[in-house]
Amino acid sequence: MSNVIETKSVSRHFGKDETLVKAIDQVDLQIEEGEFTAIIGPSGSGKSTLLQMIGALDTPTSGEVWLAGKDVSAMSSSELSSFRRDNIGFVFQAYNLVPVLSARENIEYVMLLQGISEEERIRRVDEILQEVGLEGREGRRPSELSGGQQQRVAVARAMVSKPSLILADEPTANLDSKTGYALLDMMRNLNEQHTMTFVFSTHDTKIMEYARRIVKLVDGKIVEDTLK
Amino acid sequence: MLVSKLALRNIFRNPRRTLLTLLLISSSLVAIVFTDAFTRGTVQTMVELSTDSLMGQAQIHKPGYRQAPDVNETIHGFSDLASRLDTANSIDGYSPRTVSGAMFSSAYDVTGGSLYGINPDQEAAVTDLEDKLIEGSYLTEGDDQVIIGSELAKRLDIGLGDRFVVTLSRAGDGELSQVLFRVSGIFRYSDRNLDSTLAFVHYDVMAKALQVNGPHQIAVRFKSLEIADDPLNSVWKISSEQWEFLPWRQLAPEINSILEMSGISTMIVSIILYILVAFSVINTMFMSIFERHREFGIQLALGTHARMIFGQLLAEGAIIGALGVAAGLILVTPLLYYGATVGIEYSDIEVSGVAMAKPIILQIEYPEVAKLAISLWFVVTLASVYPAKHASKLVPAIAMRPAI
Numbered sequence: 001m002s003n004v005i006e007t008k009s010v011s012r013h014f015g016k017d018e019t020l021v022k023a024i025d026q027v028d029l030q031i032e033e034g035e036f037t038a039i040i041g042p043s044g045s046g047k048s049t050l051l052q053m054i055g056a057l058d059t060p061t062s063g064e065v066w067l068a069g070k071d072v073s074a075m076s077s078s079e080l081s082s083f084r085r086d087n088i089g090f091v092f093q094a095y096n097l098v099p100v101l102s103a104r105e106n107i108e109y110v111m112l113l114q115g116i117s118e119e120e121r122i123r124r125v126d127e128i129l130q131e132v133g134l135e136g137r138e139g140r141r142p143s144e145l146s147g148g149q150q151q152r153v154a155v156a157r158a159m160v161s162k163p164s165l166i167l168a169d170e171p172t173a174n175l176d177s178k179t180g181y182a183l184l185d186m187m188r189n190l191n192e193q194h195t196m197t198f199v200f201s202t203h204d205t206k207i208m209e210y211a212r213r214i215v216k217l218v219d220g221k222i223v224e225d226t227l228k
Numbered sequence: 229m230l231v232s233k234l235a236l237r238n239i240f241r242n243p244r245r246t247l248l249t250l251l252l253i254s255s256s257l258v259a260i261v262f263t264d265a266f267t268r269g270t271v272q273t274m275v276e277l278s279t280d281s282l283m284g285q286a287q288i289h290k291p292g293y294r295q296a297p298d299v300n301e302t303i304h305g306f307s308d309l310a311s312r313l314d315t316a317n318s319i320d321g322y323s324p325r326t327v328s329g330a331m332f333s334s335a336y337d338v339t340g341g342s343l344y345g346i347n348p349d350q351e352a353a354v355t356d357l358e359d360k361l362i363e364g365s366y367l368t369e370g371d372d373q374v375i376i377g378s379e380l381a382k383r384l385d386i387g388l389g390d391r392f393v394v395t396l397s398r399a400g401d402g403e404l405s406q407v408l409f410r411v412s413g414i415f416r417y418s419d420r421n422l423d424s425t426l427a428f429v430h431y432d433v434m435a436k437a438l439q440v441n442g443p444h445q446i447a448v449r450f451k452s453l454e455i456a457d458d459p460l461n462s463v464w465k466i467s468s469e470q471w472e473f474l475p476w477r478q479l480a481p482e483i484n485s486i487l488e489m490s491g492i493s494t495m496i497v498s499i500i501l502y503i504l505v506a507f508s509v510i511n512t513m514f515m516s517i518f519e520r521h522r523e524f525g526i527q528l529a530l531g532t533h534a535r536m537i538f539g540q541l542l543a544e545g546a547i548i549g550a551l552g553v554a555a556g557l558i559l560v561t562p563l564l565y566y567g568a569t570v571g572i573e574y575s576d577i578e579v580s581g582v583a584m585a586k587p588i589i590l591q592i593e594y595p596e597v598a599k600l601a602i603s604l605w606f607v608v609t610l611a612s613v614y615p616a617k618h619a620s621k622l623v624p625a626i627a628m629r630p631a632i
């Protein structure tokens with residue numbers, strides 16, 4: 001199987017001299033297509049920073065990040081925008097959605113950027129709304145949805161454009177545990193049905209259970225990599 | 229599509245802030261447009277008042293007379309000139325005048341001034357002298373009639389029917405000659421200079437006293453005031469080596485220069501308000517952008533290009549500008565309507581030597597209003613470039629910071 005993600009000795013440092021923080025430090029990580037992987041570690045261990053690197057949201061201080069066979073560490077910010085649009089779906093911890101857009105419009109957003117026809121957009125949004133169990137709520141603004149519903153809209157938005165990779169940074173951190181498990185269940189089902197690669201971070205041990213592979217970070221370095 | 233939808237919805241997300249910004253933009257436009265119309269109205273009133281009064285809209289003299297007035301310097305070939313003036317179809321009326329410095333005396337006092345000899349009907353067709361009478365009547369038949377200014381009457385302590393003796397120096401030999409008149413009317417222009425120095429008598433009487441056989445000055449009134457400003461009008465062909473024919477702008481350069489400067493007041497008001505509006509828009513947009521950092525981070529993370537974020541904020545600025553300008557135009561309309569129909573009463577205040585004896589009627593110059601509105605819109609849009617640039621440079625990684 002081919003690697004969707006490959007980092008080559010990637011580091012991201014913040015500040016300098018006394019204030020230098022090596023948020024991630026020479027990380028080598030390969031993630032294959034279709035994986036459902038959790039990145040865990042204590043607070044400040046670099047989980048978000050690593051996800052930023054493999055999500056092409058930020059450029060590394062050193063090292064390379066290869067996504068779907070392309071070296072994203074060498075891309076311009078405009079190339080990165082297009083690359084993220086076409087290849088990566090994101091789910092963040094909270095307040096993921098554009099507040100002035102309805103659930104449907106949020107889900108449509110990336111497809112609009114991609115220039116997908118209206119007919120196709122409607123079809124795909126209807127389909128995914130059903131998969132995430134939000135039929136009938138597509139007209140609501142994020143402020144009119146519960147936290148769990150907002151996260152499901154975010155997952156739907158991340159998936160609807162059929163990216164090869166979905167990155168989720170603590171997607172359940174703002175949800176109660178029951179809603180969190182339901183979200184993970186849903187993500188895993190989608191992962192199995194659509195063979196999309198999922199990488200998510202968490203420090204909730206029960207949430208980790210859903211992963212098939214667990215990568216543990218401490219102080220910006222991978223200290224454990226367990227396959228179940 | 230997406231850009232304008234986002235822009236529009238974000239504008240109405242914080243209605244109070246948007247409303248305040250719109251209020252500032254619209255009231256600035258009201259102030260700018262009003263200033264422009266008011267300045268034009270003031271100038272127009274000033275011009276009308278001055279051209280309706282003694283000056284007329286244009287004057288004819290013998291070349292050199294204006295620089296050095298002299299009773300000997302009468303207009304040559306007057307009958308020839310008169311027939312040309314009679315046939316010129318842009319001329320509404322003209323009034324030949326004899327003019328001379330003179331000593332005015334009553335039984336009580338004596339003072340200097342200027343005596344004008346006029347043909348009452350011709351003068352009435354050119355200036356508003358007749359309308360300015362506050363006592364007595366306009367010149368009619370009697371050869372000894374004189375009408376004098378109210379201040380002059382006060383100065384000489386005389387009233388209607390009183391004796392008014394004029395001493396002037398004849399043309400040619402310069403001998404003094406004295407003529408006795410009786411006050412038949414008193415006028416008031418509410419202009420100290422006119423009211424305290426002028427007296428009008430019959431043309432023929434004065435010509436005889438001066439021993440001249442032509443006028444010194446011909447005041448002209450056109451069919452419309454615009455003709456005075458149209459150098460291409462054929463009427464100016466009358467101007468020649470023997471007849472100096474000048475429009476009011478050249479006769480009263482001080483009024484003309486006020487007119488030229490009047491544009492500056494609109495400009496100063498506009499510039500001040502443009503700066504104010506620009507800074508306020510920049511400030512408000514930054515406030516709104518800081519509140520939305522995370523959203524922009526998310527939009528960027530999803531693959532939105534920086535230029536679209538830039539476009540979105542520029543669109544927000546342009547829409548706010550357009551709404552503000554539209555609101556301003558709506559607000560200013562009743563004000564302009566009132567000012568252009570009823571006018572603004574300013575009575576008896578002197579502006580640069582011209583008494584504002586009638587209400588100022590606002591002059592609305594539609595192309596100018598359009599220009600001011602478009603420039604204000606442009607200023608608002610331009611002001612949003614800076615915050616828009618800032619937002620487009622945000623890094624997508626902020627999306628991943630825990631929401632505050």
Ligand SMILES: Nc1ncnc2c1ncn2[C@@H]1O[C@H](COP(=O)(O)OP(=O)(O)OP(=O)(O)O)[C@@H](O)[C@H]1O
Pocket residue numbers: 014015021022023041042043044045046047048049050203
């Ligand atoms: N923009 C930044 N500027 C400076 N330091 C940063 C920045 N982002 C992250 N860091 C530092 O890098 C380190 C790793 O941060 P990161 O957010 O990746 O940790 P994390 O594992 O996601 O933590 P948490 O579980 O609390 O979310 C921390 O020490 C953090 O303070």
Ligand SMILES: [Mg+2]
Pocket residue numbers: 047048049169
């Ligand atoms: Mg984190």
